Amino acid sequence: MVKIERKIEADLKPSDYLVVDDSGLILEISSDFYHSFSLTPTDLKGFSVDAIIKETTPRPSSVVGRKNVFFGVINGQPCLIRTEKINKHTCYSILVKNSEIDLYEITSFMNSINKPKVQKKTNSNNRYSFEDIVGDGPLMMQIKELAARIATSNSTVLLTGESGTGKELFAQAIHGLSSRKDHPFVAVNCAAIPEDLFESEVFGYEAGAFSGAKREGKPGKIELAQNGTLFLDEISELPYLAQGKLLRVLQEREVERLGGTGTKTVDIRIIAATNRDLKSLVQEGKFRQDLFYRLYVFELKIPSLRQRKEDILTLTEHFINYYNNLFNREVKYIGPDLQEWLVSNDWPGNIRELRAIIERGMNIVEGDTLMLDSFRFTSLSDRAEQPPTNATSTLSNVKSLEEEVKKAEMAAIQWALKETNGDKTLAAQRLKIHPASLYRKISKYKIN
Ligand SMILES: Nc1ncnc2c1ncn2[C@@H]1O[C@H](COP(=O)(O)OP(=O)(O)OP(=O)(O)O)[C@@H](O)[C@H]1O
Ligand SMILES: [Mg+2]
Incomplete structure (x- = not known):
């Protein structure tokens, strides 16, 4: 490496x-x-x-x-x-x-x-390991330690945190460290399964339960997770009716297939994840309170990337190494301007966003240093694609439309010129206008 x-x-x-x-x-x-x-x-x-x-x-x-x-x-x-x-x-x-x-x-x-990087001890028995969770800042170390401790118990875990913070990674690591590690880890994305298919997917169905059902019936995800871990991702998106059924599984540890007549005992550990505030969904009546308390046994809050800026460069190194291998690049350095940008950025999309940006840069980088300049032909983040809006213009002080359009155009041009270090051809590309048109506007608005 x-x-x-x-x-x-x-x-x-x-x-x-x-x-x-x-x-x-x-x-x-x-x-x-x-x-x-x-x-x-x-x-x-x-x-x-x-x-x-x-x-x-x-x-x-x-x-x-x-x-x-x-x-x-x-x-x-x-x-x-x-x-x-x-x-x-x-x-x-x-x-x-x-x-x-x-x-x-x-x-x-x-x-x-x-500090010099400490060699970490690995436990070769584990399929998944906390080693895969990059970040050795104190906040992350604390969370990892806590997660490792709960891993050994059988308790339900609720992983909360913004989108892209690594909740799924934690779920897998917890499973991998538990005594269930040699049994299945079955993930259910509650947001991705259509409401009308939810029950058949999760609870399974018996032969002839509905038209189009497989003749021999089908076990649901819960049954498939037998002796292992059921990961309920985006639990907040679970349809209200299904919430009731799930609650029964959690309470009784029994599952009944659709169209079935009997129940089957299941031994599963539940890990749920959400990027929404379940408590307020309960208050709004969108999430069952009884289910909430069933899940809220042990909450593990995964911090956002902006709360642990100390991990940003470590993660960046990790992703550069990854894309070095994947794209056959030989990047060895992170330029100082990029470091500064990375550390000062807010990362609303957290690690997923960081990873995407590094991937973008690694696609186009030349040489051994990933720099801010490596992103010249792309934008650093989706947000950067948006020229700054004139935040001060509220409805009460809006001038004529012509005046507002002019201000917005000038701001966008100035932004693009700044972003491209004054390169007008690039700035025109960013603004998706013809360079000639940019030159005309620069002279019209007397922009330096
Ligand atoms: N600490 C980490 N080290 C390395 N990679 C990470 C880390 N945390 C997250 N990732 C990577 O970032 C991406 C997003 O992580 P993950 O899918 O676990 O986020 P999430 O919290 O489940 O997000 P969402 O709420 O949107 O589902 C994945 O590609 C994952 O591998
Ligand atoms: Mg996820």
Whole structure:
């Protein structure tokens, strides 16, 4: 496996920066820096940089003299900072200011970068393992430990978390660590089975139960999971009537096929997953309260990616390695601009979205470094395809339609030019207009 290093290079020029001499005394501060951190110019005169920037973790000494990125706190505000040696001076530039960055996350992020990777012990008896769940930040380690502990019990587990956080992965890992691991893991996607087929699929049916039924009847998913685990994915989408039937299975541990006359005892462990708030669905009367309590024995909340930013680069490395093998690429580095973007992004689609973006980049990357520039011909996220809307224009202050259209056009053009570093041909492609048309509009709106 290739070890992907995080290459740090200066290629962005943030407007927030300060320069210090070789003894760490501040020589120069940009006006944006004062502004960003609510400091007055007199605050900083003659100060040591350490009085202004509190490092959350010490940088390894080996990187002194090299470009380096670290997390720090300035006047109470967490940020991602890059240092760069320029002769005897050092420039500290602020790459990401984010009041959402949590100090705890920052510290663990830095630890995960700086500490040598520990070789983990593997248990070869397990088909699935928690090793497949990438992420060794403290939050993830805690969840994995908890999941591993519940795995050994027979209790019902409810996995909750946003879409793409890895609920299915956890379900499989829990099964793989349980005493049921040599028995089936049967997944049912409650959202994907049409309502009228749900019962026959999940509970099975007897011969001649309905027209079109197989002559010999068919066992349902519940029966197929005998002695193993039944994974009920997207449980919130279970039709209300089916909820009642499922409840009976959970209570009685018995299943009755459609059109059947007798019941069959089943020994299954239930793991359910949802990305919706089941409690509020219960309040709205859309989810049965009794079923909710049956499922809510042990809730395992899988954190969103933005809650564990410390895992982003580790996951990125993991997916790069994966696509290196799949696409026969030899990517060894993640460019600093891409690192910054990855860490500062919000990831509403979580790991699924991260994976898709890396796949997109790995398709088109050339050379050994995946950079922000590798995404030049594609957009980094689906959201990036949307030019920014004018959030300030509410209905009350809408000008004439012509005026609004003009503003929107200008904003979209400026956005596209920024995204493509001023490359007008690319910008026109992004905007899906002819380059000639873009040139005309640039001159019409006098855009630089
Ligand atoms: N910790 C992880 N390490 C490696 N890959 C992961 C991790 N978490 C998720 N993935 C990958 O991300 C994708 C989405 O994961 P998964 O399907 O488990 O999400 P989910 O929580 O079930 O989402 P949804 O609610 O939309 O069903 C999968 O390709 C999965 O392999
Ligand atoms: Mg899922």
